[in-house]
Amino acid sequence: MATPQPHAAPTGGRSVLVLGAGHIGHAIALLLSDAGGYALQVADRNLSSLQRVQALAGVATVHVPDAAALEAAVAGCHAVLNALPFHQAAAVATLCARHGVHYFDLTEDVASTRAIRALAAGARSVLMPQCGLAPGFIGIVGNDLAGRLDGGAQALRLRVGALPRYPQGALRYSLTWSTEGLINEYCNPCEAIVDGQRTSVPALDGLETLLIDGVEYEAFSTSGGLGTLTRTWEGRLQQLDYKTIRYPGHHAAVRLLLHELRLRERRELLRELLEGAIAATRQDVVVILAVASGLRGGRLVQESYAARILGRRLRGQALSAIQHTTAAAICAALDLVSSGRLPQAGFVRQEQIALADFLANRFGSVYDVEGTQA
Template structure:
């Protein structure tokens, strides 16, 4: 299968190596940055320098490939998906942007090719887990999805390091969040809904952020009483982000905020990803709760060290492409994450990254 992989950042490089290593994929890695492209080489990978915002040039680069895998910033998702449709490529991406996903769903209507956005961790894997657990109940009450990509060794006041896209981070902190309350679909404010919990003896906080639910609000509408998604951070992070975004009004000057974060908050490869889903409801007349809780750690390999967010995000989109190639997903139109069967995902050669994680047994 010939893949046009757009974006040679940390995640794109990981996706390229994972897909090419199987021998089942020929990957053309496309980026405008020659230094980023130079970091990736090997059997099954060719690189091509293209300005990914130059639509005619990108369209020409996409032609002849079976699928486009988009690991570019979220604001390029709609344009890239439009070009993929024109080039006759299937389309997969990692976007957490709600508006982009809705636009891609419209693009997919009547298309001969498949469109599957939101294939990362959250949205992505988290929705696959929540939907799988929800199927085990006769009557659904509450579905709560919590995910955090956190530094293993927090040292600054934000108790945070940059583990993924700054653009994506600020986007999820600034946009309204979908939720279902008392059976009604509504929008809630980002950074609100603060809660505290402990997992494995560590204290955390969680609060509303945008995009993590994917399409679950539509899928579970009319079937669930409460559905929400929150990002997990160490205690104190939310208060400082509210100070920056609201009190200092940097949500209206996001370019400055991104510049400050890039200059002042170090990146790290030493991170941990938390996945925490609880579903409650009735089964055979009994009120029950099911929990899925995992920690995924960074890989400290000397040759190709990988952060936990690289592992989980790349595993998500590679598993989606692989299951599609195997015919386990629809071959045209819009594909929701929850159409992926969790057992299929975890049995997949890429999805096994989540199986090899540590299950968390004690939750307080």
């Protein structure tokens, strides 16, 4: 991969509102305040969360206890970065569209993305959901790999996992992400392209074994990771799928919980069980594998990207790998819109971002890791 050239940081102190003072909202605020270039505020309805972010990240905060306060905070902003739970995405995007404010989020929820796409018709600002790791960066790199082959790839296989570095128990898993989002991914239908046609497959299907840099993993279908790629590549790719990477044995335990014990029908109980029994950790690793295969000059070839990303410390604070990669991706999307390198209105897909632009960005460079093959 050619060494990307860095782009200048935005100037002018445009006002940016981060919605949500949880783990990811805190990481976004920390990255943006450390890098500079924006007038930043963090909003939440939970006062103790706001106080924690203010103390640790040193940013201004605003309390939004109700819908009126939220709308007042959004109005007049340059951009909103939504780090709230996925079921609030469409409502916040509606406010941003009403006030002409650029909107970015991290949702993996397919229905929320469809609703936001519908809002974008005639919008005066950018509406850009799915700006995290998967969906998000994995769509950017997958689109780039597929485009390197003659006429596009024949098959594109995308694999991502946020895993504990020191797994324990039968699940061999620790909570590194939103539990609601995790359950959503494990239960909802998964988009794919099969034999050239856009379709859906059940979550947890397609179990496979992976060997990455000598470490054995398993992977299986989960919902939402492809973002808008199936629409972009329908009719041009024969095969496109996304699977979540886990340690061997995780799939069998999850299938027991969801199918045999029927907890997929009782999601709130499942959330309580998971959060009560599985410890959260900041000692995690993000594993990424993207592989495109197709023809170049009449020969079958393969293009790939592989990365193993750990957490980091910033201003003396530990950011987990999933915090850092997710926050960095949405911050890079903000930068690229603010600097004019992306459209300035309407629905923007992740694959509209050039991989070289993303890796050259001051936030996106976390994905330009040593040892990456492409």
